[in-house]
Structures are given as structure tokens and as C-alpha cells.
Amino acid sequence: MIVLKTSRELAIMREACRISAKALKLAGEAVEPGVSTWEIDRVVRRAIEEEGGKPNFLGYGGFPGSACVSVNDVVIHGIPHKEIILKEGDIVSIDTGAFYEGFNGDNAYTFPCGDVSEEAKRLMDVTRESLFEGIKAAQAGARIGDIGSAVQRYVEARGYSVVRDFVGHGVGAKLHEDPSVPNYGTPGRGVRLLPGMTIAIEPMINAGVKEVKTLKDGWTTVTADGKLSAHFEHTIAITPDGPVIMTLPE
Template identity: 85%
Template sequence: MIVLKTSRELQFMREAGRVSSRALKLAGKMVEPGVSTWEIDRAARRYIEEQGAKPTFLGYGGFPASACISVNDVVIHGIPHKGTIIRQGDIVSIDIGATFEGFVGDNAWTFPCGKVSPEAQALMDATRESLFEGIKAATAGNRIGDIGSAVQRYTEARGYSVVRDFVGHGVGAKMHEDPSVPNYGTPGRGVRLLPGMTIAIEPMINQGVKEVKTLADGWTTVTADGKLSAHFEHSIAITPDGPVILTLPD
């Protein structure tokens, strides 16, 4: 069931989005050689709790941390560890959620560690831009397929693959609500977008094949061919005047 948000609920979601986006910005600044993903997770959790919010991911479905931190060929759901040390040239995808007054802000970004290869930079650039292509398509009256088609067209035209096993989603009082928001699709197909809908658009784009595999821990998901993956996400609201990004730091 799709839940349309009231103006008051959207205010709570904006605040949750601000907290989660600031936590993400803090985490991104820590992406430096020699820093562990565990240290980044601890800092993000501390910041979220200091703002009077809760780390949405912590304990969600049994997830043991406050942020998913995915390095290089890890697509999503990387578990922070003291032994996972970031190195020069890595690309690090960080996904963070914060819950404020019962509503969720969910966002992700892929950060370079120092100077990365031209190929890694191109993948990050294309994935980031595909997110904004998807957001531009998220106008009232359009359909979910218009969003996915925009992401897919942009990235596949540049030789990349769109992950099919994981998709975006509705977001609100729960982190995952209806509808599903795939990063691929057919224009004019799927659920119609209505004012009051809130969704998380999150392209997960691979340098090589689209197939992924989940490791023995049940969470960490990597590219099937060991090539790089990038992940960018914003939570947005559908309004009569166009899409509004809820996960902005200011």
C-alpha cells in the first residue's frame, strides 16, 4: 500500500533527511587512506544520535551497523569492520539512514579515496548523474517506469550495467515502503506518481556485468565479475511543483 504523506509528515521527513545527509557528509570526509570502515560507522552513529535521531539501519533485519559501507566491488550492504581499511584509489559507497519523529531519511553516495583511476571516476560520475536523471523524471503524473528508464538509458549508453537484484523503494514511517523503484524500466509503465508520495531513488551501477552475488555473511553483495560498482541515493517527495529532494544537508 502506498502512503501519501501530509505536509506535517513531510516536515519530519525533511528533518530526518537533513540528519542523514549531514551524517553522510561527515562519513564522506573520513574516506582517507588508513581509516577503517568501522571508524566511519561509529562516527556516523554518534552524529545521528547527537541530533536526537536514531540510526535506521542499526538492527534492521539484523544488520549489525549504522551504515552500509561498500568498497570497490561491493555493491551494497557492506558491513563495517575494524579490519576493513580504506586504501588510496578505493571507491567507497556509504549508505546511511536516520529516523526522526518516526520518519526516515535514506541516502547514499560513493566517495573516492584520494585520486582514483579515470575508469573509477567515470563510473562514479555516470552513476551520480543517472540519479539526477531519475529525479528529473519523478514528476506528478509520470510513472515509476519513467524513473527507471531514465536511469537505465543514461548508464547503459555509457557502457555500464544496471543491477536488477536490488532497487529503490518508497520511504516514510518505514525505510522500505511501496512502491518498488527499479533503476530500469519502460516509460509510461508502472505505478503513477502522485503528490504526497515519497520515494528513495538509488542507482546501483556496475562497471561490468549486472549480476551480483551475496557473500556468506548474508549481507555483503559484490559484483559477479569483481569489477567496480557505484551507488548514489536521495529520498524525494513528489509535489505538484516537481520532485523535492528531502536528503539535503541544509
């Protein structure tokens, strides 16, 4: 069931999104060689709790961290660990979420660790821009397929592949709500976008094949061919005047 938010609910949700965006920004500033992914997770938890929120990933489905910290070929759901130490040239996808007064915010960004290769820079640039292509397509009256199609066209025209096994989603009182928001699709197909809908658009883009596999821990998902992956995400609100990004950093 798709839940349309009232103006009051959107105001609260904006605060959850602000907190999540602040945590993500601080996490990105902590990315540097020699830092563990566990330390980054601590930055995220502290930032969210200091703002009166709760890390909505912590314990979600049994997930042990406050953030997903995914390095290089890890697509999503990287478990923070003291023994995973960042090194020069890594790319680090960080996904954070905050729960505040009954509502959730959710966002992600892929950060370079020091100087990264031109290949990595291009992958990050294309993935980030594909997110904004998807957001531009998220107009009231359009359909979910318009979003996915916009992302897919942009990415595949540049030689990259779109992960199919994981998609974006509605966000609200629950972290994951209807509708699903794939990063691929057919224009004019799928659920119609209405004012009051709030969704997370989150392209997960691979440098090689689109296939992924989940490791034995049940969470960590990597590219099937070991090549790099990038992940960007914003929570947006559908309004009569166009999509509004609620997780822009201050």
C-alpha cells in the first residue's frame, strides 16, 4: 500500500532526512587511508543520536551496523568492521538512515579515499548523475517506469550496468514502503507518481556485469566479476511543482 504524506508528516520527515544527510556528510569527511569502516560507522551513529534521532539501519533485519559501508566491489550492505581498513584509491559507498519522531530518512553517496583512478572517478560521476536523471523524471503524473528508464538510459549509454537484484523504494513511517523503485524500466509503465509520495531513488551501478552475489554473512553483496560498483541515493518528495530532494546536505 502506498501512503501519501500530509504536509505535517512531510515536515517531520524532512527533519529525519536532514539528520541522515548530516550523518552521511560527516561520514564522508572521515573517509581517508588508515580509517576502518567501523570508525566510520561510529561517526554515523554519533551524528544521528546527537540530533535526537536513531540509526534506522541498526538492528534492521539483524543488520549489526548503523551504516552500510561498502568498499570497491561491494555493491551494498557492507558490514562495518574494525579489520576493514581503507586504503588510498578505494571508493567507499556509505548508506545512512535516520529515524526521527516516527519517520525515516535514507541516503547514500560514494566517496573517494584519497586519489582514485580515472576509471573510479568516471563510475562515480556517471552513477551520481544517473541519480539526478532519475529525480528529474519523478514528476507528479509520471510513472515509476519513467524514473528507472531515465537512470538506465543514462548509465548504459556510458558503458555501465544497472544492478537488478536491489532497487529503490518508498520511505516514510517505515524504512521500506511501497512502491519499489527500480533503476531500470519502461517509460509510461508502473505506479503513477502522486503528490505526497516519498521515495528513495538509489542507482547501484557496476563497472562490469550487472550480476551480483551475496556473501556468506547474508548481507555483503559484491559484483559477480569483482569490478567496481558505486551507489548514490536521495529521499525525495513528489509535489505538484516537481520533485523535492529532502536529503540534501546543509
